[in-house]
Amino acid sequence: MTLMKAYLRGLWEGKFILGYTLLLSLTLFIAAPFLMIALRSVGKGWFGRLWLPPQLTLDWYRWAVEVGNIPEVMKNTLIIGAIAVIVSTVIGIFAGWAFGRRQMPGKEVLMAIILLPRMIPPITYALGVAKIFYTLELVDTYLGVAMAHVSVCAPYAILVLSATFEGLDERVLEAAGVCGANTIKRFIYVVLPLILPGILASMIFSFTHSYNEFTLTLLTYGPNTVTLPIRTYLAVGDGYWEITSAMAVIMVVPSLLILAMIQRRAKPEKLVGGFKGV
Amino acid sequence: MGAGNDPPPPFAAAVQRDGMTAFWRTHQSTLVTVFLLLPALAGFFGLFFYPMLLTVILSFRPEGHEVGWTLENYTRFLADPDGRWVILLTFILALGSTALSVLLSVPLSLILREKVRGHQFYRLMILVPLVIPGLIGALGLLLFWGSRGWFNLFLLQFMPFVQRPVAVNYTIHGLTMFYVWLYFPYTCVTTMSALESLDRSIEEAGAVSGANRWQVLRYIVLPLITPGILAGSVLTFMAAFGAFSVPLIAGGNYRPLAVEIYKQISIPIPARWSAASAIAMIMGLLQVAFLTLYMRFVRRGGGTGGPR
Known part of the structure; x- marks a missing residue:
């Protein structure tokens, strides 16, 4: 509504007409696919040249839950995501502390090497990961799929956390020491509150990555570890657009919630570094 | 760790422990850094470097074989107009x-x-x-x-x-x-x-x-x-x-x-x-x-x- 009002006001004032036209078409460009998915997921008998579905129904969601086995799939996705988040955050905390707070020769080079997976298309190392996991029989286990996700999540966790730890001011710690806090107290009351936002950010990044990850999952999943993106992909292959749309809605809502949650805290530039399983 | 290179004198265990302690004292900072980097390096080598290495090796193997070297996989793809x-x-x-x-x-x-x-x-x-x-x-x-x-x-x-x-x-x-x-x-x-x-x-x-x-x-x-x-x-x-x-x-x-x-x-x-x-x-x-x-x-x- 505000949008329409702003547009009309812009027209009225004769300024920014071009600008608002561009913004409005951008909004349409980005939002229209979601609208189509949402409408398709509740529409019934929507054929031919109709702008809106003639009947509304929730049948497709029922089908998605019953036939697509969404609760089971959701459980898989969450378990795999949790393992991937824990592993990559632990890796990130250790390596981030080393990169952010400790002196070492060749730090830049080492960091560049460890962050190398971001430079290479995931499918290239996904092949090798899949091959190794087949021999180790890690394919189609929660641990295996989660470890495959770690290869994508961990570089981002390291990146975010080393920036966080680097920003930690030594003088604050010294001040706490002077005021009589011992190491444990200093850690709990001073260090932890300062680094917690960074750790949370890294966890959210990692989880979103794991949640969206498609390439590596496709090469390591099995019947017991179908995740949401894979389930949606399989449904696309089956050709039932309505059910696929229902699954897509179920899948996209948490992503948008996370975006709404973090958009006030995190700067968009940081988001660009993260996200996307391609 | 690295201190065990000398020929073991009598009371080897005690001397070795002393050596270890000395080694730890002098290299403490480096060792902590290495220890902190260990998970990341393990992840990097296990989940990126080794898979890439495997892919490189596999790309030179004849299709379906575990031995032998060939460039055929590359030449076939690059010579093909579709490729x-x-x-x-x-x-x-x-x-x-x-x-x-x-x-x-x-x-x-x-x-x-x-x-x-x-x-x-x-x-x-x-x-x-x-x-x-x-x-x-x-x-x-x-x-x-x-x-x-x-x-x-x-x-x-x-x-x-x-x-x-x-x-x-x-x-x-x-x-x-x-x-x-x-x-x-x-x-x-x-x-x-x-x-x-x-x-x-x-x-x-x-x-x-x-x-x-x-x-x-x-x-x-x-x-x-x-x-x-x-x-x-x-x-x-x-x-x-x-x-x-x-x-x-x-x-x-x-x-x-x-x-x-x-x-x-x-x-x-x-x-x-x-x-x-x-x-x-x-x-x-x-x-x-x-x-x-x-x-x-x-x-x-x-x-x-x-x-x-």
Whole structure:
């Protein structure tokens, strides 16, 4: 509504007409696919040249839950995501502390090497990961799929956390020491509150990555570890657009919630570094 | 650890422990650093380096064999006109969508810089394609631009000269547009942050000196934000070059490298791992080579400011 009002006001004032036209078409460009998915997921008998579905129904969601086995799939996705988040955050905390707070020769080079997976298309190392996991029989286990996700999540966790730890001011710690806090107290009351936002950010990044990850999952999943993106992909292959749309809605809502949650805290530039399983 | 090199004297255990303690004292800092880096290094070698190594080795093996060396996997793909077309197609899609993203991002960030009404909403809007899975985006785009989607409905009902639905899905321009939808935020966000960190007084100085708005934009603003734009476009290019899920479901007959790799191990029985590995190596090398060239170009003088 505000949008329409702003547009009309812009027209009225004769300024920014071009600008608002561009913004409005951008909004349409980005939002229209979601609208189509949402409408398709509740529409019934929507054929031919109709702008809106003639009947509304929730049948497709029922089908998605019953036939697509969404609760089971959701459980898989969450378990795999949790393992991937824990592993990559632990890796990130250790390596981030080393990169952010400790002196070492060749730090830049080492960091560049460890962050190398971001430079290479995931499918290239996904092949090798899949091959190794087949021999180790890690394919189609929660641990295996989660470890495959770690290869994508961990570089981002390291990146975010080393920036966080680097920003930690030594003088604050010294001040706490002077005021009589011992190491444990200093850690709990001073260090932890300062680094917690960074750790949370890294966890959210990692989880979103794991949640969206498609390439590596496709090469390591099995019947017991179908995740949401894979389930949606399989449904696309089956050709039932309505059910696929229902699954897509179920899948996209948490992503948008996370975006709404973090958009006030995190700067968009940081988001660009993260996200996307391609 | 390393102190055990001397020939073991009597009371070896005690001396060794002393040696260990001394070693620990002198190298404590290094050891802690190494210990902290250990999980990351393990992850790197286990989940990236060793898989890549395996892919390299596999790409030189004859198909389905564990021994022997051959270049056949590479030569077969590169000699095949289809193979070369796949490489060309990947570049067309990636470069096309990168260029379009830049064309879209610059005006957009110029507008949003003016803090127009609801600019926060638009900023959030731009981030949406980043956080949703590419698969879902592709699905929605297919629905919207399809022959029964709203785009064609609009054309058929309001454009008198359009008689039949316009084909967008499964065409090369459609695919490029889908890529733009998914990957332009990388460029846009970096461009916006470059614009916001720009000092307004420079522009005012230009305006005072008698430059009109267009000249200020052309000769002052654009050169200054070029490094930001280029840095963002690298991200878009990388994402578009490695795109997999989108062309997989929305590509139709257009299969870029990533999809071609997957086809090699998913369609033929038995799976052709060596061929897939060879294509993967070609893809990785092309991306690294292109990025190196691009970075060099950016450093050389893609803008007066240069990247920090």
